[in-house]
Amino acid sequence: MLLPAPPDAVELVVATVVVGRGVFGGRAGDGLAVGCADGASVAATPPDESALDPALVVADPQPPSSTTAAKAMARAGAFRIGASPRSVVPRLTVSARRSFPMVLRSSSFAAYHRVTMEPRLGRSPSTVTQEAPVPDHTAMDAFIRDIPKAELHVHIEGTLEPEMLLELGERNGVELHCASAEECRAAYHFNGLQHFLGLYYAGVEVLVTARDYYELTTAYLRRAHADGARHVEVFFDPQSHTSRGVPFAVVVEGIRRALVDAERQLGVSSGLIMCFQRDRSPASAIIALETARPYRHIIAGVGLDSAEVGHPPREFEDVFRVAREAGFRTVAHAGEEGPAEYITEALDLLKVERIDHGVRAIDDRTLQRRLAREQIPLTMCPLSNLELQVTPDLAQHPLKRLLDAGLRVTVNSDDPAYFDGYLAANYAAVQHALGLTRADVAALARNSITASWLPSARQTKLLAEIDAFVAATS
Ligand code: HPA
Numbered sequence: 342m343l344l345p346a347p348p349d350a351v352e353l354v355v356a357t358v359v360v361g362r363g364v365f366g367g368r369a370g371d372g373l374a375v376g377c378a379d380g381a382s383v384a385a386t387p388p389d390e391s392a393l394d395p396a397l398v399v400a401d402p403q404p405p406s407s408t409t410a411a412k413a414m415a416r417a418g419a420f421r422i423g424a425s426p427r428s429v430v431p432r433l434t435v436s437a438r439r440s441f442p443m444v445l446r447s448s449s450f451a452a453y454h455r456v457t458m459e460p461r462l463g464r465s466p467s468t469v470t471q472e473a474p475v476p477d478h479t480a481m482d483a484f485i486r487d488i489p490k491a492e493l494h495v496h497i498e499g500t501l502e503p504e505m506l507l508e509l510g511e512r513n514g515v516e517l518h519c520a521s522a523e524e525c526r527a528a529y530h531f532n533g534l535q536h537f538l539g540l541y542y543a544g545v546e547v548l549v550t551a552r553d554y555y556e557l558t559t560a561y562l563r564r565a566h567a568d569g570a571r572h573v574e575v576f577f578d579p580q581s582h583t584s585r586g587v588p589f590a591v592v593v594e595g596i597r598r599a600l601v602d603a604e605r606q607l608g609v610s611s612g613l614i615m616c617f618q619r620d621r622s623p624a625s626a627i628i629a630l631e632t633a634r635p636y637r638h639i640i641a642g643v644g645l646d647s648a649e650v651g652h653p654p655r656e657f658e659d660v661f662r663v664a665r666e667a668g669f670r671t672v673a674h675a676g677e678e679g680p681a682e683y684i685t686e687a688l689d690l691l692k693v694e695r696i697d698h699g700v701r702a703i704d705d706r707t708l709q710r711r712l713a714r715e716q717i718p719l720t721m722c723p724l725s726n727l728e729l730q731v732t733p734d735l736a737q738h739p740l741k742r743l744l745d746a747g748l749r750v751t752v753n754s755d756d757p758a759y760f761d762g763y764l765a766a767n768y769a770a771v772q773h774a775l776g777l778t779r780a781d782v783a784a785l786a787r788n789s790i791t792a793s794w795l796p797s798a799r800q801t802k803l804l805a806e807i808d809a810f811v812a813a814t815s
């Protein structure tokens with residue numbers, strides 16, 4: 342069998358953590374230990390033999406709080422948004438690296454969030470310490486973190502934190518552009534999508550074995566869970582792996598194993614979406630599609646990503662038709678750097694169910710009315726848009742205007758290791774910049790569920806959980 346079934350007994354162990362290394366791999370008992378910054382470590386076996394599973398991993402109804410692992414996760418999350426004890430927060434410890442403007446803008450809300458909401462596991466020992474004001478946003482922060490929600494736009498390769506990049510680079514003998522996590526992060530300032538993609542695809546090269554993909558995905562899922570994600574739909578870029586000689590099966594096996602384990606251990610359900618790179622040829626996309634065909638029961642859908650300008654959706658019309666005929670669901674990045682017309686093309690020619698980003702819908706009122714009428718979800722990624730200069734600042738981001746116009750807008754993290762914020766940080770950033778109310782945040786969370794590909798029964802359950810959460814926190 343292709344994919345391994347996880348062992349029934351998953352043991353939680355408390356392990357010694359190497360401070361400054363963040364998520365790490367090592368041996369614990371009979372399993373592969375995936376570590377976490379607070380000293381907790383969930384033991385899980387590496388990929389091996391297994392049975393096949395359906396394309397969507399639907400979470401066990403067992404509440405995660407009933408497991409020891411979940412308690413460890415709660416500890417891991419204790420210093421995230423809203424839960425940070427005031428006695429801890431006032432001293433904001435930051436890295437000295439020159440090019441980390443959000444941290445150095447220490448008086449801003451954003452800086453506060455960069456450190457308290459989304460501390461990077463294993464942040465390197467600090468060299469600069471400064472006083473940070475403590476904005477009174479803790480109630481909203483906790484609301485944002487804890488409200489049940491889904492993440493529908495995250496590239497698993499974009500969750501590769503520098504610590505893991507270095508570790509895998511060393512393990513697999515891949516030469517890197519940076520020698521320390523600080524040096525890697527110092528390079529994460531982008532003048533646009535193309536600039537970012539250069540580093541993103543360079544980073545991908547450290548991923549070689551199923552274990553690498555397993556550890557990468559597990560680290561992301563732990564963070565998403567700590568940010569209140571109850572369901573995730575994860576992109577991967579097969580061509581960036583197979584073009585280097587990594588077999589498709591290795592990539593899918595490692596990611597899928599982590600998704601299955603997270604469903605069991607954390608109660609996070611999931612789906613997997615394979616993206617075609619639009620800066621490669623349609624012929625290359627067809628080869629990827631044919632390679633994926635036997636995995637249709639594991640891969641829920643296909644998407645379209647990478648450099649947008651000059652690569653309109655119409656080039657992939659045939660690829661998407663074949664994909665739909667093979668039973669894959671469809672999404673596409675459109676209107677990130679490309680114009681509003683690309684959104685219309687993606688809908689009319691690729692017949693996609695969701696638009697990833699869709700920022701440029703703000704330029705076309707007719708398109709907005711259509712998106713609202715047809716309730717086509719937009720999976721928006723505020724911090725990505727900020728970091729890639731799609732928007733000059735978040736106060737000008739169209740998210741709230743589109744939400745108010747009745748579009749099914751969602752909030753997501755895109756490539757959080759590069760854009761400096763996971764799911765809750767994206768909600769918080771946009772909440773603050775656009776003055777979103779609790780009702781707005783709840784609407785975004787509801788949209789994330791109704792825009793997902795979850796079966797209606799689980800959607801209904803999660804929507805009821807959102808309603809109960811909102812009522813309990815009013
Ligand atoms: N945009 C387009 N393609 C991508 C991205 C993105 O933000 N991340 C990874 N591939």
Ligand code: ZN
Binds near residue numbers: 494496674755
């Ligand atoms: Zn994306």
